Amino acid sequence: MSATILGQKVAALPRKQPRDFAGGAFTALSGAAAALIVLMTAVIIGDVVLHGWQTVTWEFLSGVPREGMTKGGIWPAIYGSVLLVVLMTVALVPFGVGAAIYLNEYANPDAPFTRIVRFAVHNLAGVPSIVFGLFGLGFFVQFVGVQMDRALGLDVTWGQPALIWASLTLALLNLPVVIVTTEEALRAVPREMREASLALGATRWQTIRNVLLPQAMPGILTGAILSVSRGAGEVAPILFTGAAYFLPYLPTSPTDQFMELGYHVFVLATQSPDVDATKPLLYGTVLVLLLLTLLLNLTAMLLRARLRANLAGRS
């Protein structure tokens, strides 16, 4: 069969689309990849729950480690983790959101300074977390802390690994996450909203306060909680800056050291004098850490869904 188009002889087009084998294969492959992720998550969670659920009792949650960590509970580690994450958030969110507002709303996007800041933010995101740990030790503990002690005429108080320095190091690590998610959230606010506000005689700051931030809040919150749940599991940045192997007391001051769940897992896994006796504790601790992270993520999702519904008028 043939046809003539523009005086040229061409083969007639087939009546039917040829079978799309490549498409079928790709669908199967990508489906398998997705299934693999679900499978791996299920295996990890299943294994931890299966081995850990019997350990997680009220005594375990509220007790302190005993007998070289072969017995007892993890309360100091839970307490320390929560404190760490709260302090980190207090330092991180205002600073990160402020930086994002500056970059997105005030800075001239083509100015060299803006470019440098953006470049720094993106590179900060790529720095390995252990490097942050070393930086925290060198900058916060040995420089800021030591200078503070000297200025205040104190004995070693601030110039040692402490809760506050660990929190700040962790905040620094998560700064790019918060900046980038906040910037994205601000950029996602429709231009019409800005125009509506400015046309009503709002200043730039009033527009940010009353229109942009409320609408960007779900996105900002996502970033904040993502970094919180990430912060709850990071060990490297706090290793040199404040986490303690074992503490018989709970931290009461920002200059105290503290125990932390992630670090406690590491300690249990590698430093135990009796591996078999520690194993159930290890599983229990991992389960608690997982549950804590899961809970944070869940809170984030619920909060975001509610804020979105409010914005869309489905309150």
Place this chain on the structure above:
Amino acid sequence: MVTDVPTIRTRVAEVPPQDPAAPAVPPTPAHLIAEDFHLFYGTNEALKGVSLEIPARTVTAIIGPSGCGKSTLLRSFNRMNDLIPNVRMTGRLRLTDLDVLARSTDVVDLRRRVGMVFQRPNPFPKSIFENVVFGLRLLGVKDRGELEVRAEDSLRRAALWDEVKDRLDHSAMALSGGQQQRLCIARSMAIEPEVLLMDEPASALDPTATARVEELILDLKSRYTIVVVTHNMQQAARVSDRTAFMLQGELIEYGDTRQLFTSPHKRLTEDYITGRFG
């Protein structure tokens, strides 16, 4: 800039909370003047020396094909184009006595005097009430009673009150497109501007909602100087007293609406309104 702000504050304070049924004191009549106004986006000259005078308390329509610069001209009067990088303007724009383009002009104050309604309804994702009083809150009005009176007054003037009076605390996003647009008009009017700029205010609405917005424009003429950009010539003919026809950044013809539509002076105008291009 510093001297202008207190004037505004005093003016608002002087206006007493009014009975919405009683005729409110109309704002000062204001007129707009453009003199040899040029606007460049980078090197592209979007407006090529526009001169026109828009009298107080009239409706002026700006018509012309897409890209002729009609929206750009409209958005110059409240300096909305400032938001776009690399915009350069020369010539003069005046709001009665105020030099719109002067460096010393406070844009915040200017935009308070020159309200704007956009092409797509853009209510904030807040309650209906909070939308209407948004500008009032910016001016520092805190008294709940005063906010409520002014909100009702604006909503009545926007012919929306009866439809929303029982659900002022509901989200504005739940309103229909036409209601949203009238809400945006109410929101602009709440701060008692002198001029209302409308950028194709009905182009995103269905015919019924369009008719309501057009009625509203006619109602509002006694209080405000209104400039409507539209690509709908029937609409221009229905609502406006004067019409400006623009083409490729130039003002081709400007005059009495009836005269412009029935016996235009320029050939280009005639070709456009008879549908030969556009």
